[in-house]
Amino acid sequence: MNKILSAILLTIVISTKLFAAGDAAKPMSVDWSFNGFFGKFDRAQLQRGFQVYKEVCASCHSMKYLSYRNLGEKGGPEFSEQEVKAIAASYQIKDGPNEQGEMFERAGLPKDKFKSPYPNKNAARSVNGGAYPPDMSVLVKARSGGSNYIYSILMGYDDKPPSGMKIEDGVYYNKYMAGNKIRMSKPLNEGSVEYSDGTKATVSQMSKDVTAFLTWTAEPHLEKRKRIGFKTIIYLLIFSVLVFLSMKKIWSRVETKM
Ligand code: HEC
Numbered sequence: 124m125n126k127i128l129s130a131i132l133l134t135i136v137i138s139t140k141l142f143a144a145g146d147a148a149k150p151m152s153v154d155w156s157f158n159g160f161f162g163k164f165d166r167a168q169l170q171r172g173f174q175v176y177k178e179v180c181a182s183c184h185s186m187k188y189l190s191y192r193n194l195g196e197k198g199g200p201e202f203s204e205q206e207v208k209a210i211a212a213s214y215q216i217k218d219g220p221n222e223q224g225e226m227f228e229r230a231g232l233p234k235d236k237f238k239s240p241y242p243n244k245n246a247a248r249s250v251n252g253g254a255y256p257p258d259m260s261v262l263v264k265a266r267s268g269g270s271n272y273i274y275s276i277l278m279g280y281d282d283k284p285p286s287g288m289k290i291e292d293g294v295y296y297n298k299y300m301a302g303n304k305i306r307m308s309k310p311l312n313e314g315s316v317e318y319s320d321g322t323k324a325t326v327s328q329m330s331k332d333v334t335a336f337l338t339w340t341a342e343p344h345l346e347k348r349k350r351i352g353f354k355t356i357i358y359l360l361i362f363s364v365l366v367f368l369s370m371k372k373i374w375s376r377v378e379t380k381m
Contacts (some may be wrong), residue, residue: 134237135166135321143191146301146302146303147298147299147300147301147302147303148275148279148298148299150268150272150274151271151274151275151277151278151360152271153269153270153271153274153331153334156168156335156339157335157336157338157346160349160352160353161349161353162345162349163346163349164198164335164338164339164345164346165197165286165335166200166201166239166332167320167322168181168332168336169199169200169201169332169335169336169337169339169362170200170202171320171322171329171332171336172200172317172332172333172334172335172336172339173194173200173202173336174316174318174332175219175311175315175316175329175332175333175336176259176333176336178316178339179253179310179311179316179329180259180310180333181237181240181332182240183240183247183250183251183256183307184240184242184256184258184259185237185239185241185247185256185258185259185318186237186239186246186258186259186260186340187236187237187239187258187260188236188258188260188261188340189236189237189260190231190233190234190235190236190237191207191211191231191232191234191235191237191341192207192211192234192235194206194207194210195207195233197337198344198345198346198347199339199343200336200339200341201219205235208232208233211230211231211232211233211235212230212231212232213231214230214231214235214238215228215230215231215238216228216229216230216231216232216366217230219366249357251284251306251307252293252306253306254306254307256307259337259340260340260341261338261340261341262339262341263337263338263340263342264292264341264342265332265341269338270334270335270337270338272299273334273337273371274330274331274334275299276297276299276305277304277310277311277329277330277334278299278326278327278330279297279298279335280295280296280297280309281296282295282296284296284303288303290304294306295307295308311326311329311330311333313326316329316372317327348352351364
């Protein structure tokens, strides 16, 4: 029995050691507005984050589970109806077939799904040197470390990899990526977008904004979930007090003999 136990322990120790070899740094920890029990998204930040996604990330990463109308829903960026219509209409969407049996393009509508940058996975791979830019709808949920991890990846580039590390063509050093190598060039640089609300578009600011946006796309009901959680706790508190009082009442009729 002891032997088995020590074998298991040894395996765990060895495997964590192996993993630690030249591997990803622990993600930075960010003080997100949506952290904690009362956390909420910052509307203006979600709107800026959408802008970063639209103007930078969307040229490679799809967002296939989202429709333009979601951008106007409560708990999200909450763009106005007019803004959502204008955003949708800025895309040309393939539709059809028409009466002649032909496909045609038309301006996007709020009900349309986000337009994907590539027609299929193979096309996406062949343009990106064999690497597939993952769909972003639920990426924050799909990676352990969630929002902190995504932010760290965006901030984790360094032109000078540690000495002795060989960086092949089309690969970039990133200290937060597993294996420290990523096949996505640094997507954000100072001023990659221009914010209309006057916020300075530093790499850190844009990374935070787009990560907050991606957190919302992965968990659109985060605010509602927290609200319900809070109400449930209040309800349970009141309920416990009532149970306690009624127990006292019931047991008060029982004579206690000491
Ligand atoms: C030029 C194309 C391109 C652009 C633009 C781009 N990416 Fe990527 N991205 C990729 C590719 C390709 C991969 C896959 C990399 C790999 O597997 O090594 C990737 C992977 C990722 C990953 C996943 C890392 C992981 O754990 O697998 C994240 C996060 C990411 N991108 C975020 C972003 C964000 C945010 C933006 C916009 C600010 C963006 N990307 C813009 C091509 C791009």
